[in-house]
Amino acid sequence: METISKMACGRLEACGLKPSVQRLMIMEYLLSHCTHPTVEDIHKALGRRMPTLSRTTVYNTLRLFAGHKAATMITIDERRVCYDGVTKPHAHFYCRECGRIYDLDVENVPSIGGTLNIGGNLADEVQLYYKGVCAACAEKKQNIINIINKTNK
Amino acid sequence: METISKMACGRLEACGLKPSVQRLMIMEYLLSHCTHPTVEDIHKALGRRMPTLSRTTVYNTLRLFAGHKAATMITIDERRVCYDGVTKPHAHFYCRECGRIYDLDVENVPSIGGTLNIGGNLADEVQLYYKGVCAACAEKKQNIINIINKTNK
């Protein structure tokens, strides 16, 4: 607990952000939950300990984090934006069945140190996304198919 | 004109889709505009020739295309979904200033033939996104800075 709190504070200061209570709580949540939470996820989770926390503040804060590279905005899900507190380059997997986003440990993940010039375009961020059906959902689907086959016999 | 029309029809049939008038028009638009249009873009553009075309139909049709791999859904822009008629694997660049999405000709773009098993997760799609400021917007910004500097002298 102590450690996460210090890590959160360190990250904010390293990114030039003043560590307000709300910002600290949100950063702590990001660092301790690698589930790529949505605004709603974070607002609901933190709302228990801080009932006055506004959804607007969560929106503003996460957008602020992304702008200062204190967190990454993930747009893999067409319906809502997610956020990631892990900064080291890694790929993501999006499951179309359950909507969950997983970290992926694949080789050759492109990364950018500072700014990359691609044909005159100045890139400061890369994202590598895979989409499909996750292991858990694939298994569930298979089980259902098995049951149907058994019933039809 | 003839050619695009035939290409559109061919793509639909190859993907197991019945070539209705609306589907053909939307596919023709996708194949002849590599600007990664939004639903709104397409609806507005086609609305001139076909005023009864419903936004709902554009939504439904593009989603259908994506489901049948007749087009690709692009979720790089946090605000709205875009579509791409180009099927061969390539990366995208998103400009935070103007919101435009460019095709990128970079090496080592990962691609999936059929389905790829990544730690039990079954992926059927990959996306590689770069984000930053495009060449055109970078130049504009530089011009403004130059004017300000000149004025301050």
Added chain:
DNA sequence: ATGGGTGCAAAGGATTTGCAACATT
């Protein structure tokens, strides 16, 4: 006449905006 395809209006949901209240230096 049956089933898929289309279109309209309304609903739903995520995100932003405007502004007032608040905290902190």
Added chain:
DNA sequence: AATGTTGCAAATCCTTTGCACCCAT
């Protein structure tokens, strides 16, 4: 006092839904 933060309610914008109509087989 000044500046940056937060929170509420309302507004906005994108997308989906429900249902009726229509067209083709």
